[in-house]
Amino acid sequence: MKKRLMIMTVFTLFFYSGSAMAVIGIKLGVVTKPGSAQNIVAEKFKELIEQRSNGNIQVQIFHSNSIGNETEILQQIQMNTVQMGIITAGPFDTFDPIVRVINYPFLFKDHEQADKILDGPLGAKVLKSLERAGFKGLCFSENGFRDLTNNRHPVKSPDEIKGLKIRVMASALHNAIWQALGANPTPIPWPIYTELEQGVIDGQENPLWVMEVYKFYEIQKYMTLTRHVYSPHIDVVSLKWWKTLDSKTQDLIQTTLYDAAVFQREDNRSKNTARLTFLKEKGLQVEENPDIDAFRTRVAGLKDMDLYSEPRVQALLIEMLNATR
Ligand code: EAX
Numbered sequence: 093m094k095k096r097l098m099i100m101t102v103f104t105l106f107f108y109s110g111s112a113m114a115v116i117g118i119k120l121g122v123v124t125k126p127g128s129a130q131n132i133v134a135e136k137f138k139e140l141i142e143q144r145s146n147g148n149i150q151v152q153i154f155h156s157n158s159i160g161n162e163t164e165i166l167q168q169i170q171m172n173t174v175q176m177g178i179i180t181a182g183p184f185d186t187f188d189p190i191v192r193v194i195n196y197p198f199l200f201k202d203h204e205q206a207d208k209i210l211d212g213p214l215g216a217k218v219l220k221s222l223e224r225a226g227f228k229g230l231c232f233s234e235n236g237f238r239d240l241t242n243n244r245h246p247v248k249s250p251d252e253i254k255g256l257k258i259r260v261m262a263s264a265l266h267n268a269i270w271q272a273l274g275a276n277p278t279p280i281p282w283p284i285y286t287e288l289e290q291g292v293i294d295g296q297e298n299p300l301w302v303m304e305v306y307k308f309y310e311i312q313k314y315m316t317l318t319r320h321v322y323s324p325h326i327d328v329v330s331l332k333w334w335k336t337l338d339s340k341t342q343d344l345i346q347t348t349l350y351d352a353a354v355f356q357r358e359d360n361r362s363k364n365t366a367r368l369t370f371l372k373e374k375g376l377q378v379e380e381n382p383d384i385d386a387f388r389t390r391v392a393g394l395k396d397m398d399l400y401s402e403p404r405v406q407a408l409l410i411e412m413l414n415a416t417r
Contacts, residue, residue, distance in 0.1 A: 115147070115148055115149070115150055116145075116148065116149045116150070116337075116341065117150050117152065118141075118149065118150065118151045118152070118175045118176050119152055119154060119173075119174045119175050119176070120134050120137070120138070120151050120152065120153050120154065120174070120175070120176040120177065120178070121153075121154045121155075121159050121160075121165035121168065121169070121174045121176070121177045121179075122134050122153065122154070122155045122165075122177065122178050122179075123155075123156075123157055123160075123161055123162045123165065123179075123180075123281075123282050123283075124155065124156070124282070124305075125155060125156040125305070125306075126155065126156075127305045128301070128302075128305055129233070129234065129235050129236065129299070129301055129325070129356060129360055130155075130178040130179075130180075130233075130235075130325055131153070131155055131178075132355075132356045132359060132360070133178045133233040133325065133327065133349075133352050133353055133355075133356040134151075134153045134155070134178050134352075135153065136351075136352035136355050136356060137151065137348060137349055137352035138151035138153060140348045140351060140352060141344070141345065141348045141349075144344060144348055145344060149341075149344075149345070151176075154174070157282075157283070159174060161183075161262075161281035161282055162177075162179050162180060162182075162183040162261075162262070162281065162282065163183050163186065163262050163281065165177045165179060166179060166183065166184070166187060166227070166328075169226075169227060169328060169329070169330045170187075170225065170226040170227070170330065170332075171330075171332075172330040172332040172333045174330070175329055175330050175333045176327075176328065176329045176330070177327075177328050177329075178233060178325050178327050178328075179325060179326055179328060180235050180261065180323060180324075180325055181194055181195055181232075181323060181324045181325065181326050182195060182261035182262070182263040182265075182266055182323065183261055183262045183263060184222070184326060185262070185263035185264055185265055185266075186262060186263070186264075187222070187225040187227070188221055188222055188224065188225045189264075189399065189400075189402055189405050190217075190218055190221040190222075190404070190405055190408060191218065191326070192263075192264075192265040192399055192400060192405065192409075193218065193400075193405060193408045193409045193412050194210065194215075194218055194322075194324060194412070195263070195265050195266070195321055195323070196265075196321075196394070196395070196409065196412065196413070197269050197320050197321055197387075197388075197391045197394065198319075198320065198321075198384075198387070198388050198391070199321075199322060199412065199413070199416055200322040200416060201416065203357070203361055205416060206234075206322050206324070207357070209412070209415060209416065210232040210324060211231075211232070214408070214411060214412055214415060215232060217408060218326075218408070219231070219326070221404075222326070222328065223331055226330070226331050226332065227326075227328045227329070227330070227331055228328065228329045228330070228331045228334040229326050229327070229328050230327050230328065230329060230345070230346050230349050230350070231327050231346075231349055231350045231353050232324040232325065232326060232327065232353060233324065233325045233327055233352070233353035233356045233357060234322075234323070234324050234325060234356070234357050234360055235298070235299050235301075235302075235323035235324065235325055236299030236300065236301065236322070236323060236360055236361075236364075237299060237319040237321070237322050237323070238297045238298055238299055238318070238319070238320055238321045238322075238323050239297060239298070239299065239300065239303075239315060239316060239317050239318050239319060239320075240253075240258070240295060240296075240297045240315065240316045240318045240320070241295050241296060241297070241298075241303060241308055241312040241314060241315045241316075241376070242256055242258070242294045242295025242296075242312065242313075242314050243288070243291070243294050243295060243311070243312055243313050243314070244256060244294050244295070244314075245314065246314050246316075246377060246379055247314060247316045247379060247382065248316070248379050248381075248382050248383055249382065249383040249386045249387075250273045250274055250383075250386055250387055250390045251274075251386075253270075253273045253274045253275050254274040254275075255274070255275070255276065256274075256275045256276065256294045256295055257275070257276045257278055257292075257293045257294045257295070258270050258275040258276070258277055258278065258293065258294065258295050258296060258297065259277075259278050259279075259280045259284050259287065259288075259293045259295070259296040259297075260277045260278065260279050260280075260297075261279070261281075261282075262279055262281060263279075264399055265394075265399055266321070267279060268394060268397060268399060269320065269321070269391055269394065272390050272391045272393065272394060273387065273390050273391065274390070278292075278293050280293070283306065284296055285306060285307075285308070285311065288308065288311045288312060289311045295312065295314075296308070296312075297318070297320070297321075298323075299323065299360075300364055300367040300368060300371065301360060301363065301364075301367060303315065303367075303371055303376070304367050304370060304371060309371055309374035309375060309376050310374075312376065313375075313376070313377060314376070314377050314378075314379070315371065315376045315377070315378045315379070316378075316379040316382050317378065317379065317380050317381075317382065318382055318384070318387060319384075320387060320391075327349050327352075327353055329345070395409060395413070
């Protein structure tokens, strides 16, 4: 509470600084540490918007859990004690089930398809829907395609997943995916190094950059390139706050955030080959050709589950599955 009050006070000082050109202060939250995908978007946005607004918009980045985990950051954005966040799509699940559509397993074939869909009308529908939960979704950046790591044994097919304790994000869909694959899914908010190290969980799933930046090669033995979910970030602002801005400022923020997102996606993708080499050198044993068909078969029933039963969610899922076929 104390922390939130402080954030509000600093913001108020910023915003009502009394000068003719009132400076707009933005508190931006990410759960991850510098060097992470979310931080790269945040830092790029800060740099560009401060430049393009001639310093009239100022961004303060809160990172490394300093204002809580991703669910807690989203709650603060709803209340407008934090204005902006670069947040993994997974944890939006508890705020609006529509995000289960873009997190659907094996939905996107590749980055090009993900960009085309998410930057297009279907992605816009997802962003628009978030308004009912108090968010204004501006665009998508990326965590990336998620891969599995574990400490027990090599995994080539879902048969080897049976009984593994796999950490999942705060997301009913992610939970259901790992249940369908035969694991014991365990929801734990980010970060999870200690839980992996102490053996509370056997494994986790995240894009390659995470294994490198968070040094999971120190505490995990096996990696499988499952690419089971393409994991975007949703680059989001407080709807309450957004409504206080004039349209020129809104346009500038929207365009600049999109530029930062595109920069980050390219940056992330350009590093994946080197990351894989690095992780192998560090001793991770990598299964590069898992039996993806077997994985797909196990999760095929998800679209008929209660997770997607809300008519608007079901309708968008069908549209999305058709568009990515
Ligand atoms: O980027 O909690 C997670 O697994 C997320 O991917 C996290 O934000 C790391």
